[in-house]
Amino acid sequence: MSGCGHEQEHALTARSARENMPGEEEVARVSALFKAISEPARLKILFALRQGELCVGHIVEAVGGTQSAVSHQLRIMKAAGIVKARRDGQNVAYSLADSHVVAVLELACTHLHCKI
Amino acid sequence: MSGCGHEQEHALTARSARENMPGEEEVARVSALFKAISEPARLKILFALRQGELCVGHIVEAVGGTQSAVSHQLRIMKAAGIVKARRDGQNVAYSLADSHVVAVLELACTHLHCKI
DNA sequence: TCAATATATGAATAAGTATTCATATGATAA
């Protein structure tokens, strides 16, 4: 396996990595969160909602695609705790669940050296 | 489409969303980044590398799975600019490309109210 | 050079996920 030249240094790191490895359930939750914001179509919805609350019809206008697809995507992000919904008469208005989402987005953009 | 009750407020937001929507290419880059860190197997590798540089053999020990699968996952994360590789004799040592990655991870955990 | 070890990779299959289509639900106004 690892007759690694840095046995001394790496062995400690490896042991520490095993000991500090989060459990399957926590890993799954983090995974679900990133999956929910990793599809281009959903990212566009997030970028739109960054400007403020929007009802589904306006989201469809802003990001393109069909009403059905957008609705499915909103459901996934709502289940992941990324957006929240509020019924408003015939419409349903969506908004970002909290500020962490935008912060994660902006940090990612910083990493990519892009000026979104 | 949207005879939305909040026409006045939402119309401005919707226009702003359209105007500030990043281009396809930028969306794709952000998407690729989040995809790269969204698989449980890859997340585990990131959690391991958070402790410091590790060669492939040690990563396999820390996260489980086959050598081949881990190698494929490392390739994906390297292509996404998340980890970097350094040959060290027979081994290849991997480490996190920069601190933004850990920051994104930790922010995500904050969002999920988990104490990783 | 040969054998041994560590890592990488192409191709196939398996698994997972998005999109579409048809239709259902919920709300309003007539």
Added chain:
DNA sequence: TTATCATATGAATACTTATTCATATATTGA
């Protein structure tokens, strides 16, 4: 209540992505 508009959803298909298996490459020591 009925017609209409906005949104949601189940099921099927299409698409994308991960994992496996076999094997290739690279490095070191004998």
